[in-house]
Amino acid sequence: MINLPAPAAPGAFVHPALFYQGQGEYLAGVGGFVRAALTADEPVLVAVPRPQLDALRESLDAGTTGVTWTDMTQLGRNPGRILAALQDFADRHVDRPARIVGEPIWPGRSQAEVLEATRHEALINTAFAGRRATILCPYDVLGLPASVVSDARRTHPTLIEKGKDLLSPDYADAPSVCADCDRPLPEPDGVAPPLEYAHGELGKVRDHAEAWARGTALSAARRGDLILAVSEAAANSLSHGGGKGSLRLWSTASGPGIVAEIRDSGHLADPLAGRRRPSLASADGGRGLWMIHQLCDLVEIRATDSGLTLRLHMSTS
Numbered sequence: 090m091i092n093l094p095a096p097a098a099p100g101a102f103v104h105p106a107l108f109y110q111g112q113g114e115y116l117a118g119v120g121g122f123v124r125a126a127l128t129a130d131e132p133v134l135v136a137v138p139r140p141q142l143d144a145l146r147e148s149l150d151a152g153t154t155g156v157t158w159t160d161m162t163q164l165g166r167n168p169g170r171i172l173a174a175l176q177d178f179a180d181r182h183v184d185r186p187a188r189i190v191g192e193p194i195w196p197g198r199s200q201a202e203v204l205e206a207t208r209h210e211a212l213i214n215t216a217f218a219g220r221r222a223t224i225l226c227p228y229d230v231l232g233l234p235a236s237v238v239s240d241a242r243r244t245h246p247t248l249i250e251k252g253k254d255l256l257s258p259d260y261a262d263a264p265s266v267c268a269d270c271d272r273p274l275p276e277p278d279g280v281a282p283p284l285e286y287a288h289g290e291l292g293k294v295r296d297h298a299e300a301w302a303r304g305t306a307l308s309a310a311r312r313g314d315l316i317l318a319v320s321e322a323a324a325n326s327l328s329h330g331g332g333k334g335s336l337r338l339w340s341t342a343s344g345p346g347i348v349a350e351i352r353d354s355g356h357l358a359d360p361l362a363g364r365r366r367p368s369l370a371s372a373d374g375g376r377g378l379w380m381i382h383q384l385c386d387l388v389e390i391r392a393t394d395s396g397l398t399l400r401l402h403m404s405t406s
Contacts, residue, residue: 103223104214105254106245108230108238115141115227116148118249119190122225126188127155134178136161136171137192137227165193168206169382169390172216172364179222186221194241196232201389201402203237204270208390209364210244211266216361225249240266267360271391274400277348283335286323294323294336298349301338305347306405315349318384318401321377322351330355330397345406346386351399357392 107122109115119137123145126133135145136159146158157178165171171193179187191213193206213224228241242248242259243266249255286294298319302312319336326334330353337350363378382388387402 102214102217102220103247104217104245105223105225105247105249106241106257107225107227108241108248108250109227110231112144115229116144119225119227120145120148122188122190123149123156127153131185131188132178132182133157133188133190134159134175135190136164136174137190138162138195141192141227161192161195165206167382167385167387168193168202168209169364169388171206171209172212172361173366173379175213175224176216176365179217179220186223189222189224190227191224192227194228194233194237196229202387204272205387205389207237207240207244208267208270210241211261211263211270212361212364214244214246215263216365263360267392271393274389274391274398277339278342280337280339283337283350283352285333285335286326287333288327291320291323291327295320297336298338302347305340306345307347307403311403311405314384315347315401315403318381318403319349319351321380322349322399322401325377326351326353326355341402346402346404349401349403351401352396354396357390357397360392363388 107118109118119135119141123133123135133155134157135142137145139160139162142158142160146153159174164174171191175189175191178189193209194203198206210226217224226241226245228238230238239259242257243261245257246260247254248257284294284297295316298316299312302315305312307315323334323336326332334351334353338347340347359375362375363382365375367376367379381399381401385401386404389400389402391398
């Protein structure tokens, strides 16, 4: 029997990791969480990979209503999009505690995706602090690397493991986890020298990206998305990154896709920038980063003492 987390008390946020072994434990843990929420008449969002989504729907009673089902392989293809979706769901139900199942890391994720999903898991604790919500995050301990499970112990204040609900002795605050995610990015081979730009040269950046993108397998629509994302990133460099930056573009050798890398001397003052829906009333509000996250299939962020690096990935398939 798996002990499920208690419902969030007023003003309390609960964020447990469910370590499961096999489909039986998964359906018992996550299915029990969903059933408990429905019994309590609490809104439920289930965002997990499609195979698990289908298995959960089948395991619950026929005709179950009151659950919002989302394929995490679509929502979370870029982990930077997930947090806003979870907050939007909670915001639609401010009168009741929200119950959410979020599985942002599953077997087969690339190392780059896992790092950004780990960053997301840490930032959940900041974004939801003081909210009446419970977010249960399943982890396949048989299918995932041991390092991923170790990181889950750092990003979740509580754990559900071997039928017990425990405090995590390894829990770390979001700044510590995010700093550990800022690992050096691998250097690509055979990439042309970067385009350097400064104030008044945003048009040059767009023209350069457009000319390069014409030689890729990106569709016309995705070329437009790339140019817009690069333009937003470069504009941020000019406004917040010391007034200048550099752009590199290359095709990936390991898969069908392209990468745009923007470097500048700026700093990420708000680690949640771009991960939550920007306010229209705000003068800045992270709108540029928000748009970049919506346009790209993966956004790698490295915030170090020497500056800020964004790697924007787009698939050609």
